[in-house]
Amino acid sequence: MDELEFRRRIYADPETTDSDVVEAAKEDESKRSFWNEQKQFDKQLKQALKVDVTEDLASKLIWQQSADEFTRYKRRSRWYLAMAASVAFTVGIGLTMWYHQPLSLGGQALAHMQYAEMEHAHSLLPVDLNMVNAKLASFGGSFSEMLDGVEVANYCHLSTVRSLHLIVNTPQGKMSVFVVPERGDIRVPSEFKDSQYRGESIKMKRANIMIVGDKDADLSGIKKAVSERIQFSA
Amino acid sequence: MLGRNKSDSGQVLSGMKAKHQRYEALVKAFHADIYRYAFWLIKDQSIAEDVVQETFLRAWRSLDALNDEKAAKSWLITILRRENARRFERKQLDTVDIDDCHIQDDTQHADGDLKDRELQRLLGGLSLEYREPLILQLLFGFSGEEIANQLGLNKNTVMTRLFRARNQLKEALEKQNEQRGRVNG
Numbered sequence: 001m002d003e004l005e006f007r008r009r010i011y012a013d014p015e016t017t018d019s020d021v022v023e024a025a026k027e028d029e030s031k032r033s034f035w036n037e038q039k040q041f042d043k044q045l046k047q048a049l050k051v052d053v054t055e056d057l058a059s060k061l062i063w064q065q066s067a068d069e070f071t072r073y074k075r076r077s078r079w080y081l082a083m084a085a086s087v088a089f090t091v092g093i094g095l096t097m098w099y100h101q102p103l104s105l106g107g108q109a110l111a112h113m114q115y116a117e118m119e120h121a122h123s124l125l126p127v128d129l130n131m132v133n134a135k136l137a138s139f140g141g142s143f144s145e146m147l148d149g150v151e152v153a154n155y156c157h158l159s160t161v162r163s164l165h166l167i168v169n170t171p172q173g174k175m176s177v178f179v180v181p182e183r184g185d186i187r188v189p190s191e192f193k194d195s196q197y198r199g200e201s202i203k204m205k206r207a208n209i210m211i212v213g214d215k216d217a218d219l220s221g222i223k224k225a226v227s228e229r230i231q232f233s234a
Numbered sequence: 235m236l237g238r239n240k241s242d243s244g245q246v247l248s249g250m251k252a253k254h255q256r257y258e259a260l261v262k263a264f265h266a267d268i269y270r271y272a273f274w275l276i277k278d279q280s281i282a283e284d285v286v287q288e289t290f291l292r293a294w295r296s297l298d299a300l301n302d303e304k305a306a307k308s309w310l311i312t313i314l315r316r317e318n319a320r321r322f323e324r325k326q327l328d329t330v331d332i333d334d335c336h337i338q339d340d341t342q343h344a345d346g347d348l349k350d351r352e353l354q355r356l357l358g359g360l361s362l363e364y365r366e367p368l369i370l371q372l373l374f375g376f377s378g379e380e381i382a383n384q385l386g387l388n389k390n391t392v393m394t395r396l397f398r399a400r401n402q403l404k405e406a407l408e409k410q411n412e413q414r415g416r417v418n419g
Contacts, residue, residue: 011400012393013371013378038400045403046372048353051273053266054283061261061290065254068291 006031014038106192106199108158109178109210112165113197127153135164139181139207141232147177147225161186168222175213175222179230182206206232257294260306265290267373268310274369275318277358285321289314307374308384356406364399367392 001009001024009021014035025031054060129146132153136142149169156165158180166177180188188201188208199212200219209226211219268289272282292313293300300309357365370376370384378396382389 008397011397011404013396015375041400041404042372044349044353045357045368048350048357049270049274049369049372051270051354053269054279057269057283057286058261058265061265061287062258064287064291065257065294068294 003031007034010035010038014042104187104189105158105161105178105180105208105210106189106201107194108161109176109199109212110192110194110197112156112158112178113176113212127151132166136179136230139164139179139232141179141207141230143229144231145229147222147229170213170222172217172219172221173214175211175217175219177222177226178210178212180208180210182208202227204230204232253297257297260293260297260310261290264307264310267307268314271311271369271373272314272318274357274373275314275362275366281321285314285317288317292317308376308380311370311374311384352407352410353403356403359406360399360402364395364402367395368399371396 001020006021006024009016009018025035127150129143132146132150133142135153135155147166147168150166151169151174152165152167154165155162156178157163158178161180161183163181164179166179168175168177180186182205186208188203188210190201190203192199193215196215197212198215198217198219199210200223201211202209202223204227209230211223211226213219213222265286269282269286272285272289273279276282276285289310293310300306357368360368367381367385367387370381371378376384378389378392381387381396382392385392387395
């Protein structure tokens with residue numbers, strides 16, 4: 001191996017273990033010293049390459065990893081949060097729809113009858129045609145002629161539906177007339193009853209009227225009187 | 235059922251813990267040399283630190299892809315070189331002419347005694363194509379073949395560049411000594 005080739009090989013890799021380089025060095029004293037010189041030079045180069053590393057670099061690298069993990073975890077949990085919110089939203093919608101499903105007022109009217117016994121006029125004014133009509137006005141209705149025997153005229157709530165409750169004294173006993181506004185979410189059965197009372201309803205254009213009396217009472221008379229005398233403006 | 239879930243999440247947790255330990259081991263073993271490599275590649279302390287941070291962040295995120303611990307060094311170097319290349323892409327997007335930017339050459343401020351500083355200046359003066367293989371060889375003890383693989387060059391090219399790198403350093407040193415000799419004499 002000539003001098004130039006030997007130098008090339010040593011310059012390229014002073015740590016070489018290639019047998020031809022090793023052999024060449026064995027045979028030649030000057031090659032050996034050149035090699036040693038190069039090894040020494042490499043040591044110096046390695047030393048020079050070892051620039052200082054910022055003391056806290058390692059901690060920084062570990063810290064940024066946990067920060068990264070944390071933000072990713074947060075992003076992930078935000079995803080879960082969104083999922084939970086979406087589920088809650090669906091449940092909410094479902095509940096609302098369930099809550100808003102048509103109310104059947106027959107049962108409500110019957111239940112209300114339990115209190116009707118104790119009920120008396122909230123107003124001190126006498127129950128006359130004007131007073132009843134004033135209260136009916138909010139439903140857009142009026143009586144052309146007063147019903148006989150009206151004792152009480154109160155607004156009351158059947159579930160969430162505001163209605164006008166008239167308690168009427170008839171030859172058949174006390175009866176209740178409920179005027180209920182027509183609403184999409186209300187269902188008024190044409191007949192209903194329980195162990196004590198029974199009721200029938202009259203469907204009108206803008207309202208439903210429920211008449212509830214004793215379970216044996218004949219409702220036809222008052223039903224006729226109401227439907228003849230009540231009218232609703234279009 | 236519950237019991238199984240519990241042990242599953244336990245495994246996930248201990249898996250996470252193992253991953254953390256692995257990452258920390260990686261940082262401890264390689265951060266210094268990886269930083270030095272970045273520094274000699276970039277010749278700027280703070281940019282080198284940024285690139286190293288990016289590198290380790292990427293390494294953490296894809297730590298599961300590292301199957302062979304022996305390959306860790308070259309895996310990190312690959313990530314770092316990619317991150318460094320991205321830096322130049324970003325620079326180009328900013329439409330800044332690289333020649334107009336005065337890039338501070340920190341190699342001259344690096345610590346060390348006089349001899350070190352002189353060699354550092356000379357190393358920093360080598361062009362990147364000679365500097366990079368030499369640094370891989372000196373810093374990581376890579377063979378010509380390993381350097382060739384790392385840089386995507388063929389081995390002969392690498393050996394030639396290594397030879398030229400040392401040759402240039404030697405010539406520069408001799409030139410300096412001659413000048414000094416003349417001044418002293």
